[in-house]
Each structure stands twice: as structure tokens, then as C-alpha cells.
Amino acid sequence: MKKITIGEASRKSGVKVPTIRYYESIGLLAEPNRSEGNQRSYEPADLRRLAFIRHARELGFEVEAIRALLTLQDDPHQSCASADAIAKTRLIEVEQRIRSLMALKAELELMVEGCGHGRVDQCRVIEVLADHGQCSHSHH
Amino acid sequence: MKKITIGEASRKSGVKVPTIRYYESIGLLAEPNRSEGNQRSYEPADLRRLAFIRHARELGFEVEAIRALLTLQDDPHQSCASADAIAKTRLIEVEQRIRSLMALKAELELMVEGCGHGRVDQCRVIEVLADHGQCSHSHH
DNA sequence: CCTACATCCTCTAGCGACTAGAGGTGCAAG
DNA sequence: CTTGCACCTCTAGTCGCTAGAGGATGTAGG
CATH class of the missing domain: 1.10.1660.10 (Multidrug-efflux Transporter Regulator; Chain: A; Domain 2)
Structure with missing residues (x-):
């Protein structure tokens, strides 16, 4: 030992x-x-x-x-029912998280593509963030 | 006003x-x-x-x-270069996060599928968690 | 045996981004 | 005028650690 x-x-x-x-x-x-x-x-x-x-x-x-x-x-x-339930819950959480991150990714890509490397007042990054109406309203 | x-x-x-x-x-x-x-x-x-x-x-x-x-x-x-840089950084983070969540999802699905609803000592959820060697070793 | 140095010990405080609660004041409706 | 909600400030708690102070222990070399 x-x-x-x-x-x-x-x-x-x-x-x-x-x-x-x-x-x-x-x-x-x-x-x-x-x-x-x-x-x-x-x-x-x-x-x-x-x-x-x-x-x-x-x-x-x-x-x-x-x-x-x-x-x-x-x-x-x-019984392993509890372990199973914990893992399933976690799986659902993970799937949900992936879905919202994919939506987020799409939005970020739009932002970055739209940025014409000009001045801030034409920048889509700022614009998209400022104008809530432009994106999907998926608030849990 | x-x-x-x-x-x-x-x-x-x-x-x-x-x-x-x-x-x-x-x-x-x-x-x-x-x-x-x-x-x-x-x-x-x-x-x-x-x-x-x-x-x-x-x-x-x-x-x-x-x-x-x-x-x-x-x-x-x-210039909106900074805003662009911030959004790009965030985009990379998000892509990375999605990748690791996908790996995680696969692992959780394996666990849940493998659970034969028997007793804990045959449960894959516990087993997979206990035996580190069974999963992908992608530790950043 | 002594010294140097890594590793260990406990304890407290800090991180980010809030959230909860205590204990008190302002204000509008009935 | 009273009820009751919304507001105020302040402190402390959340989660899962991480960092640092200040001191004790263990080990390797001289």
C-alpha cells in the first residue's frame, strides 16, 4: 500500500x-x-x-x-432508472443548447459577412445588435 | 417627455x-x-x-x-474593424462550442441507448462515466 | 545534520453575471 | 387616509472553482 x-x-x-x-x-x-x-x-x-x-x-x-x-x-x-433520467435530462439540455448556438452562429455569420469594413455607422455588427427586430425572437 | x-x-x-x-x-x-x-x-x-x-x-x-x-x-x-474582430472572435468561440457539444451529445446518446433499464451495475451511464478510456480524449 | 526547495496545509477572498432578501420610502387608486 | 405595489439602498448568496497569504512537511543533495 x-x-x-x-x-x-x-x-x-x-x-x-x-x-x-x-x-x-x-x-x-x-x-x-x-x-x-x-x-x-x-x-x-x-x-x-x-x-x-x-x-x-x-x-x-x-x-x-x-x-x-x-x-x-x-x-x-x-435500478439505474435515475441515472438514465439524469443522462436523458442532460441530453435534452445539450440538444437545446446546440440548437440555440446554431441560430446564434447564423446570426454572427450574417453580422461578420455584412461588415463592409467601413465605419461603425454602416457596420452590421452594431446594427444587428442594436435592432432587436432583425433577428429571430426565440426567447426561451 | x-x-x-x-x-x-x-x-x-x-x-x-x-x-x-x-x-x-x-x-x-x-x-x-x-x-x-x-x-x-x-x-x-x-x-x-x-x-x-x-x-x-x-x-x-x-x-x-x-x-x-x-x-x-x-x-x-x-472604423468598425474592432466590432468586426469582436464578432469574429465570438463566432469562433461559438463554432468550437458547437463542436464539443456535438461530441458530447454523441456520448450521451450512447449512454442512454446502452442503458438496459436494469440495475446500476449494468448501466452504461455509470460505466461510461467511470471508465474514462471509453470515450474520445479530446481535452482541449 | 543542514539547507534548499517542492509540496503540502488552512484560511480567506475573488471571479462573472447576476439574484435574493432585508428594511425602508414614494406614489397612485379607492 | 390607507392600502399596496413599485421603488430605493445595501449586503450577501449563487456556482464551481481559482488565487493568494502565511506557515508546515517531506525529500534530495552536500
Whole structure:
């Protein structure tokens, strides 16, 4: 049993040192054992948990969603309906976000194309932003 | 000259009342005249400015970018190259964001499809999150 | 054994862009 | 004149970290 320092845990999991301490402080990660000199000492299971958290964060899951997923993971005998629901919700969010970003992209392209590199008073970038009526009114 | 209260300005611009006061506090919006009873009194130009800000925020421009755009708008004789640059930068950001969300969507779909509605220990949602190696390693 | 230096510790404060709430004042209608 | 909403200021909270101060520990070389 070699002791894993927080720095090593950070390198191996890809989660920054202060972020690991932060996750501990909000209860996402259990308090690890300490060395004689009060330094955190992690175990392989902690590394897996950190990788899980990191990956879920990269996928845009909120901390509370991750907390729920971790609770499920800790008790693998229950139905995975909740995990499924969390992922589905997130999928819908992502699809919605993609749709609005595509609309946004179209609008930005119009702006940039329309900019004749002249003076501001002829610039479509400013104009489009100023005149709300010119774009799609898709306000959630 | 009818006086426009902050509530009316909010309704007409779609910017919430506390947010209008916030924009004033950070200098995006000039301090308006006050009524005898110390209440803010806006003018049509303020409504246009608020609509501009709101629209730009909806398009995901950061407040500092909006500040720059507003400065340009306030002096329309200069070249619109800066406005163009700001919009182009934003366009690239948006394109990047769309790309990563598409990758994410694919991964989430895999998860949800793979979930056989059984128990957690067979659930792909949990599994995919736990095993980092199963997904694309596109970490900026 | 001593020194240098990296790494660790705790704690507090800051980021962006608001949002919520407390506690008080102004104003228009009935 | 009172009710009740809209307004005022101010502070603190949100989320998910990140940065920095100021000090302790651990390790490698001399």
C-alpha cells in the first residue's frame, strides 16, 4: 500500500489540487486518511472517483447531478432508472443548447459577412445588435 | 417627455429591474436622472441601449465585449474593424462550442441507448462515466 | 545534520453575471 | 387616509472553482 499524495492524485486524475480539496469540502469526495504530518493520503478508489467526477464535469453535468450519480454508483443494486433520467435530462439540455448556438452562429455569420469594413455607422455588427427586430425572437 | 420608470424600462427592454441597476453599477448604463422622490427616470435612448445589451448577452457576448461594442456605438465615426474582430472572435468561440457539444451529445446518446433499464451495475451511464478510456480524449 | 526547495496545509477572498432578501420610502387608486 | 405595489439602498448568496497569504512537511543533495 503506497500512499498517494494529493499532488499525485491530481496528476493521475487530471483534477487540480485545490479542486480536489474543494470537492472534499462539499462532500463529493470522502475525507481521506492523513499522514503523520497531516497530509492527505489517497487510495486507488479515490482516483477512480475523481476520474468519474472529472469526466462527468467535462460532460457538463452539474455537481448536484454528479452527487446523485455517485450515490447510485455507491449502491449498484438499485435500478439505474435515475441515472438514465439524469443522462436523458442532460441530453435534452445539450440538444437545446446546440440548437440555440446554431441560430446564434447564423446570426454572427450574417453580422461578420455584412461588415463592409467601413465605419461603425454602416457596420452590421452594431446594427444587428442594436435592432432587436432583425433577428429571430426565440426567447426561451 | 414622459418619464420612464425602471419597471417600465424593464418591461420594454426585457432586462430585469435588479439587472438594470447592476448594469448601472458596473458602468454599462449611464446614471439616469432622478425624480423628486429619488426614483430613476429613463429616456428612449436608454431603452435602446438596454435592448442592445440584452441582445448581445443573449448572443453570449461577455460584458467586457459589450462594453467595447457600446464604446464603438457611442462614436460611430471610427472604423468598425474592432466590432468586426469582436464578432469574429465570438463566432469562433461559438463554432468550437458547437463542436464539443456535438461530441458530447454523441456520448450521451450512447449512454442512454446502452442503458438496459436494469440495475446500476449494468448501466452504461455509470460505466461510461467511470471508465474514462471509453470515450474520445479530446481535452482541449 | 543542514539547507534548499517542492509540496503540502488552512484560511480567506475573488471571479462573472447576476439574484435574493432585508428594511425602508414614494406614489397612485379607492 | 390607507392600502399596496413599485421603488430605493445595501449586503450577501449563487456556482464551481481559482488565487493568494502565511506557515508546515517531506525529500534530495552536500
